Amino acid sequence: MASKAKTPPDISSLTRSKAAVEHKRLALEIEAHNERYYQKDAPTVSDAAYDALRKRLEAIEARFPELVTSNSPTQTVGASPARGFAKVQHAVPMLSLGNAFSDEEVAEFVERIRRFLKLGADEFPAIVAEPKIDGLSLSLRYENGELVRAATRGDGFIGEDVTANVRTIKDVPNTLKGRNIPAACEMRGEVYMLKRDFLALNKKQAEAEDTVFANPRNSAAGSLRQKDVAITASRPLKFFAYTWGEMSERPADTQHGMLAWMEKAGFTVNPLITLCKSVEDVLKFYRKIGEERASLGYDIDGVVYKVDRLDWQDRLGFVSRSPRWAIAHKFAAEQATTVLNGIDIQVGRTGAMTPVARLEPVTVGGVVVQNATLHNEDYIRGIGNDGQPIRDGVDLRVGDTVVVQRAGDVIPQVVSVILDKRPKSAKPYKFPDKCPICGSHAVREEGEAVRRCTGALICPAQAVERLKHFVSRLAFDIDGLGEKQIQEFYDDGLIMHPVDIFTLEKRDSRAAKKLRDREGYGEVSVRNLFAAIDARRKIELNRLIFALGIRHVGEGNAKLLARHYGSIENFRSAMTEAAAAQTEEGNGSEAYADLNNIGGVGDIVADAVVEFFAEKRNVKALNDLLSEIEVLPMEQARRDSAVAGKTVVFTGSLEKFTRDEAKASAERMGAKVSGSVSKKTDLVVAGPGAGSKLKDAEKHGVKVISEDDWLKLIEG
Ligand code: 9MJ
Numbered sequence: 001m002a003s004k005a006k007t008p009p010d011i012s013s014l015t016r017s018k019a020a021v022e023h024k025r026l027a028l029e030i031e032a033h034n035e036r037y038y039q040k041d042a043p044t045v046s047d048a049a050y051d052a053l054r055k056r057l058e059a060i061e062a063r064f065p066e067l068v069t070s071n072s073p074t075q076t077v078g079a080s081p082a083r084g085f086a087k088v089q090h091a092v093p094m095l096s097l098g099n100a101f102s103d104e105e106v107a108e109f110v111e112r113i114r115r116f117l118k119l120g121a122d123e124f125p126a127i128v129a130e131p132k133i134d135g136l137s138l139s140l141r142y143e144n145g146e147l148v149r150a151a152t153r154g155d156g157f158i159g160e161d162v163t164a165n166v167r168t169i170k171d172v173p174n175t176l177k178g179r180n181i182p183a184a185c186e187m188r189g190e191v192y193m194l195k196r197d198f199l200a201l202n203k204k205q206a207e208a209e210d211t212v213f214a215n216p217r218n219s220a221a222g223s224l225r226q227k228d229v230a231i232t233a234s235r236p237l238k239f240f241a242y243t244w245g246e247m248s249e250r251p252a253d254t255q256h257g258m259l260a261w262m263e264k265a266g267f268t269v270n271p272l273i274t275l276c277k278s279v280e281d282v283l284k285f286y287r288k289i290g291e292e293r294a295s296l297g298y299d300i301d302g303v304v305y306k307v308d309r310l311d312w313q314d315r316l317g318f319v320s321r322s323p324r325w326a327i328a329h330k331f332a333a334e335q336a337t338t339v340l341n342g343i344d345i346q347v348g349r350t351g352a353m354t355p356v357a358r359l360e361p362v363t364v365g366g367v368v369v370q371n372a373t374l375h376n377e378d379y380i381r382g383i384g385n386d387g388q389p390i391r392d393g394v395d396l397r398v399g400d401t402v403v404v405q406r407a408g409d410v411i412p413q414v415v416s417v418i419l420d421k422r423p424k425s426a427k428p429y430k431f432p433d434k435c436p437i438c439g440s441h442a443v444r445e446e447g448e449a450v451r452r453c454t455g456a457l458i459c460p461a462q463a464v465e466r467l468k469h470f471v472s473r474l475a476f477d478i479d480g481l482g483e484k485q486i487q488e489f490y491d492d493g494l495i496m497h498p499v500d501i502f503t504l505e506k507r508d509s510r511a512a513k514k515l516r517d518r519e520g521y522g523e524v525s526v527r528n529l530f531a532a533i534d535a536r537r538k539i540e541l542n543r544l545i546f547a548l549g550i551r552h553v554g555e556g557n558a559k560l561l562a563r564h565y566g567s568i569e570n571f572r573s574a575m576t577e578a579a580a581a582q583t584e585e586g587n588g589s590e591a592y593a594d595l596n597n598i599g600g601v602g603d604i605v606a607d608a609v610v611e612f613f614a615e616k617r618n619v620k621a622l623n624d625l626l627s628e629i630e631v632l633p634m635e636q637a638r639r640d641s642a643v644a645g646k647t648v649v650f651t652g653s654l655e656k657f658t659r660d661e662a663k664a665s666a667e668r669m670g671a672k673v674s675g676s677v678s679k680k681t682d683l684v685v686a687g688p689g690a691g692s693k694l695k696d697a698e699k700h701g702v703k704v705i706s707e708d709d710w711l712k713l714i715e716g
Helices: 016-039 047-063 103-117 195-207 216-224 229-233 255-265 279-295 310-316 377-381 460-470 483-491 498-502 504-510 523-535 541-547 555-565 568-580 590-596 603-614 616-626 659-668 692-700 707-715
Strands: 087-089 127-133 136-143 146-152 158-160 184-192 238-247 274-276 300-307 326-330 334-347 352-364 367-373 401-406 413-417 442-444 451-453 538-540 630-632 647-651 672-674 683-686 703-705
Touching: 016 047, 103 279, 103 300, 103 310, 103 326, 127 184, 127 238, 127 255, 127 279, 127 326, 136 216, 136 238, 146 158, 184 216, 195 216, 216 229, 238 255, 255 310, 274 279, 279 300, 300 310, 352 377, 352 401, 367 401, 367 413, 460 483, 460 498, 498 504, 498 616, 504 523, 538 541, 541 555, 541 568, 541 630, 555 568, 568 590, 568 603, 568 616, 590 603, 603 616, 647 659, 647 692, 659 672, 659 707, 683 692, 683 707, 692 703, 703 707
Parallel strands: 538 630, 647 672, 647 683, 683 703
Antiparallel strands: 087 158, 127 274, 127 300, 136 146, 136 184, 184 238, 300 326, 334 352, 334 401, 352 367, 352 451, 401 413, 442 451
16 A cells, blocks of 8 residues: 555644645645546556545545645545546536445444434344446436437546447447436446456557556546547447436436336346345445455446435435445455565666566465566655655565555555565665666656656667657658558568668668568559658758657757757757766756757756767767758748748648648648637638637637638648
């Protein structure tokens, strides 16, 4: 668990100022976890660790109510919707459930209900016990029995419109069956993926070098929230219905009656759901489900108890963000102890170095665990940066006996060290300052938890991604040489470094196996490819700088650098000078000061550029490339075009060009591209499905044109 072995101070002993500091830290950490969980589908801590953080925050707020602010994580559920989907306001908010972690807390929950309802000593409120599916909550709005809108939970009040995606899920009926259909109803439940489907999907994704998901839940969320509905349709998503939001007439007056109705209406309801008549019954169900958990086929993270009578649910109502009539009884994370045999460093596609624990194999919750992520070097030291996973303040050493945990998720975690068992010979772990793959120096930026390899152009762990970036639209943009071809050529050893692109033809003329004989190629396509490569032997400085893939140097910063240095010779010699003066303490060179002084280039960008040039093999790769190409001054925008000086907004799903192409063409013509429509906007170019931006254009009286009109405008 995130903060376990070194017990944090008792809340009753906290002074107000200490509590305020901890409250702020916890709020920030929880928010960062929310964002990773809800918006990026990439959580870094287990649910149990997350729940522990939330519980502590709640306890601090209970003692110091003045610390509760409207944006405290206790006042909102999850995170605001990610960009890319339209927002939907839920007619009835989708609130979350309170948690219980022990039998006593469950008994207290029932007691609270009995007190609230003033039930007699021998009266037990019937309770429906439901497995708690670990998926993604959805709200489905039906009007006159027809599905009209589907939305994710989002922050509980506003979710994302995923109607088109949800229509591809077989378990979700488009039309409700039977009689007794309310005129308006919001059906709610969980989208999830079977464990075996998740494993098969990951295998396919890995083969295609596409996103690999950490667990079935992330896989379900990632599959649902796809802009391309065809991708969602190809994913094996399933849905269990279990509750509702707005309901114009209720077809039943109990929870179990409502579940039976949902089934008749065409939904899948979890078959294990049981009506319980006593606390013992409820706990028996919890233990039985706990035992069956591993063989259920889908992930659950606990059991939900709900008061069966709906009139009682209504009377019980809500406390802050959770219903008083329901609670989630969570499963404890499964843990085991084992020995840390070693720490390996993996280098990711962006140079991030991730430590991995090599463990003496041990069974945790029915699964053999021999590797666990250690996240970053602070995690090994037992400390944490803001928003990063934290352990217990004790550093990890090879030879240590450690506690390992699997909690719902597939990636196991090392949660704590058993200090009593530390061998005398165990030494503090020294995180490598060189990349284990290519030997380049590895640096950690201030405020960053991750150490990275600086060998952007030469590190084999990064090479393919860097090459794909090198040929991308805003960089070298070579026709016929996209990500797929780069991958093939890299796999066959034909293109390993940027310069290899420009020597491909020469080498091919001498090769025994010619490109034209490759599958999918021929005389003409190879000739076209070589011509496209030749056409890019002249490249503008800003594109070249962007193509190098230096950390933090995106399109905008590349332009700042190109404008300032004017030529590749100036840029290279200034950066080489700055790199030579680089020390642990800083950089006192004039060249560095000059770089750092460019408006818009701060310390982070300046340091990243200098680190790139401090790696001699990057400079060699650049020099090799320069022997094959000619670098032109930064591309000048056309000042005489019809759109020069205008501000343009592109909206809707563009069909004639990609968004990057649209932006590049507009900028070449001297226009500025903006993401939102205001009264300063001159022109809106709208593709199919354009929505709110069109309304904004109307409001501000901005001219709207089609993609074809745009092409005519810039070509004319
Ligand atoms: C899950 N996740 O399986 C609820 N849930 O009810 C079940 N969640 C729930 N019920 C009201 N079975 C709010 C959330």
